[in-house]
Each structure stands twice: as structure tokens, then as C-alpha cells.
Amino acid sequence: AELSDRVPLIWLSLAECTGCSESLTRTTTPDISTLLFEHVSLEYQEVLMAAAGQQAEENLENAMKAYKGKYLLAAEGAVPTANNGIYLTLGSKAETGMSLIKRVANDAAAVICVGTCSSFGGVQAARPNPTGAKSVGAVIDRPVINVAGCPPNPANITGTLMYYIMFGRLPALDMFNRPKWAYGARVHDNCERRGHFDAGEFVTEFGDDNAKQGYCLFKMGCKGPYTYNNCPTERFNAHTSWPVLAGHGCIGCSEPDFWDEMAYFEKP
Template identity: 60%
Template sequence: MNRDFKKRDRELEERISRDYQRMVKECDLHLDLMERELPPPIEPLVEQLESSGISRRSFMKWSAATTAALMLPPIFKSRVARAAEQFGRVPVVWLHFAECTGCSEALLRTSYPNIDDLILETLSLEYHETLMAAAGYQAEENLEKALHDFPGKFICVIEGALPTGLNGKYLTLGAKGRTGMEIAREVTSKAAAVICIGSCSSFGNVQAAKPNPTDAKGISDALGIQTVNIPGCPPNPINFIGTILHYLMFGALPPLDSLGRPIWAYGKRIHDYCERRPHYDAGEFVEEWGDSGAQKGWCLYKMGCKGPYTYANCAKVRFNDGVSWPIMGGHGCMGCVEPNFWDTMAPLEKPIAEKTFGGGEKTVDDIGKILAGVTAAGIATHGTVSYIKRHNQKDFAKPEDEV
């Protein structure tokens, strides 16, 4: 019996090792291809790191952490570093619709650049309404040029929801007064992949909150296409960077959950990684802001923490160079990466009424069973660029063997 187990383990190990060897080969081939086919970055990352006083050693430490975050084995560490150096080769067209520009602000603006920020600065932004100097007809020409120069090769990043009411007329943009719907349809149809940055473009967010007078929707819903969604209000930069790195390394976007979110970043609940979890298990809760439980760092469930219903890696990767994250700072998670969180997670500082603690649930799995209706983060589909191109009609439930 024991011998059978050992044999099975050995076979499994050999299979995993063969799979990784195949992935390494594919990764090297794709990185070579990217270097050959795409123009070199205007501002090479190595120079950016040097001028900011960031050592190679720190960069390799960052690569190791990012490799782990991407759920890849250590053999990919040097490949993640190589892909990061090529980040600026991917042409990006960045569209803004109904939003506050907070995602761009959070991702691209910083007074104390860390490695994530420097990598984002190398992005080859062919068009970005907030950052480009051009305006009016000249801006529209820039967009046309980008679509003409990189057909099927650029990544379309979208920030903001699409108002679909009145045939899209709640949102018109640019000198020609085209609707957001028209622009989004044209640009996404020519892109290699569409990445929705933030909860607005992913799921509609505050624009789509009740009563939603403009009938605002996330891009996937509004256009009926599959998108890669990086929700968050704002999202963590590493989730965007990791998704592009995966594309650079494998020529494909990472596997997605049923809501279009990369599984490596959104595959686990906040509650599963939370440092306050032992207090939850011990029944130790903050009952009031500033009480002795708050001072001792107890669980924030009774103060409305939505960590048990929220799928994201905030606790693992944290924000601001890994310094902290909301629960560490003393406030519960608001579930900002989940669809319609303004409506489904309200009230934000109280437990959800019909799902309060004390309903018999004792473990996170019990909560998961009770709350299965709140989030539908079933791990269902693999989103690859080819998949997106072959299935531009929304179809999240394709079996994996078709991908």
C-alpha cells in the first residue's frame, strides 16, 4: 500500500516537473519573440532603477516576491525579471469612461517611486487621455494612429464604466462627440486583449449602484465581450503588473475565475489570509471603534468587515510597497473587488443584516456555504488572448479543454 502511494507521488512529481519544463521552454521562446517583434522600451527599466538608486539585488528580491505572487515556482524568478524589463514593449491604449481617474492616479502617480511604480512608468502608452499632451482632434488622431500602427498587438486598458442608457448618450467624448460605447466597441475589437482596470470598468461600481440612472455597466456586460478584470477601488498595481508579465512570459493572459479575474490574484478570500483571523476563530471581536478589542487588533467582522465574502490578495501583497493594507490599518474590508459592492455589501460598517455572525457559522467554510450567493467566484475559465479573440461574445462557462 505504502509502495503504491510512493509510486504515485513519484509519478506526480515527474509530471509536475515535466509541466514546468514545458512552461519554462514556452516562456523563453515567448520572451525571445517579444524582444524580436516589439520595439524596445523608450525608457529602459534598468536605467530607471539605476537613476532611482534601486539596486539589482532589490530588483531580484522584487522578482522573487512577484514570482511567488503569480504562483510560479522559483525557476521563473529570472524570467519574471526579464519580462519586467520588457514591460515597456507592449503597446497600450488606455481609455477612460465614467470614472474618477483614481485608478490612473493610484497606479501612475507617486512621489516616492518603488519598483512597481518604475515598471509602470515604462509602459508604452500610445494613448492615455489623462497623461497625453494632445487634445481635441489631435488626440483623436493619436488614437487612430495607435490602432493603425499596432492592429491586434496592443493591449486595451479600460478605466471606468460605460453608461448604456439613451443608446450610450450619457457619455460622449472627444471633438467628434462619439459615445463611450462607440469608442469602446471600435478599440476593443482591434486589441490583442482587453484589461479592465478597477471596479468601474470591471463591474460598473459606483456608477452602476442603485438607482443607476444612466444604466452604467462594466465593459464585459456593456459590450458582450470577455475582458480580464482587475477590480479594486483602486486596484493593487501588482495585480495589473502581474497580468501583463504573464502575457509577456507566456503570450497568454493568466487563468481567470468566472468573473474574469486572474485567479492568482483573486482566487482566495481576504478572510483566508487575514492576520486577524485567529481572533475571529477565537470569537474575539471589535464591538465599537476604538474599544479595547480594536486596540488589541481583534477581528473586525462585527464592524462590518466583508473579508469573508471577498476574493482578493490584499492581505498577501498589501499596498504602498507592502507597508500595510486596510484591515491592518484598523478598518474592515468593504468588498471593493466584488460586483455591485455598493449595493451587495451595504451597510459598509455593519455586518450584512441577513448574514450576521451568530447565525450558526463557526468556520470560514460555514460562512462560505451561507454566503455562496454573495460572490460567484467559481474557478471556471482560462482566459487567454486566443480565447478572447476566438470568443468575443461573452461566454464565461466554456469548459477548460476548449481553451
């Protein structure tokens, strides 16, 4: 596709672990090369771009000017706000992440928060949150779409981008601004262990006979009953598996404040 057919995408890395970028690269429908060569023009992405240093900084500024009002902004990571944002500085001018995200969000066509850190603060905002980390939505002055999860399923990232690219608007959102098509159902309601939950058949110790039978992990702390995400139906790594199938309960990673509200992860 010509560059003019592709939607410019700027992806900013704030206070994050790069797991969301890793997840993006594992997208299958479309795969990452089809996404990049046919559908988006990736103007800035710290993991994938060839440019470095000053050239990378210039690319970002140039893309913001050239595609003003037209580019999509994907934000990965929370925004440290304590002491005027000094706990995250980027680039040769040591601009704070707080300043950068406001600037880049201002001229974006839409702002997509990729991952629970940018959506809700995530691990950075967990108690005692010394850097005053906040979600992107709490820092910028416009609506956001939250593709939650730590990391989100690649299908949820790519699907949200593709929805915008194909329809020119954002999908329907739930009360936490998550796309309903991906976060509309409870993990518990599509879980393959659900029959065991309903029958009262539970794992009570990792590795016990019930675990070998694939019984329900609720008593091992599974938070699937309180979590909205499509992990059981979409699965990860090209639809291979997901946390509960692998034998550990869901820890609620797509829910606001799950580090504080759903810990300890191995207790009901």
C-alpha cells in the same frame, strides 16, 4: 528597450474616478518608469500622456491603425448605456463611451478591465443607476479579463499586463474572469486579525479597547469572509498597509455589485 520590443497599450477612461490610474502609478515591481520605458508603449492614457486635445485624439486613432490586432486595451470605468450612451461623451466629436469602447476593443489583442467599475459596473452601476452603467464585458462582444478592486492593487494591474507581455497569453481566470493568481484567495483567509475571529475576539465599537488590541472587525461590518483579493498579502502603498490593518473592515470592493450587495459597510 526599442519601441518594437514594447507592447502598445491603449488605456481608455470611461465613467470613472481616476483612482485606478492613480493606483497604476504606484506600481513597485516593476515601477511605473520601468513599466513605461521597458515593457509597454503607452499610446493613450488621459492622466499620463503629454498630448492634449486634437493631438491626443489623433494619437489614439493612429495607434489603433498602426498596432491593429496587437495593442492591449485597458479600460477604466463603467459604460453608461441609457439613452444610447449619451451620459458619457468624449472628444471633439462627442463620441459616446459606448461607441468608443466597442471600436477600440474590436482591434485589441486583449481587453483588460482595470477596476470594479469596468469589471462589474461599480459605483456607477449602483442602484438606482440612472445612466444605465454596465461593465465593459456586458457591452463589448468579446471576452475580458477583470482586474477588480476599487481601486485594484497596482500589483494586480501591472502583474496582469506583465503576464501577457512575458507569456503572450492571459492568466487563468476565476468565475468572474479575475486572474486567479491575484484573486484566488479570500481576504479573510490571509488576514492578520483572523486568529481573533477564530477566538471570538471582536471589535464592537470603533476605538474601543478591542480595536486597540487589533481584534477582528467582523462585527464592524468587515466583508473579508465574502471577498476574494490579495490585499492582506500584497498590501498597498509599497506593501505598507491595507484597509483592515488600517482599522476599517473590508467593504468587498473586488466583488460584483458590492455597493448594493454588501452595504451598509459598517454592519455585519
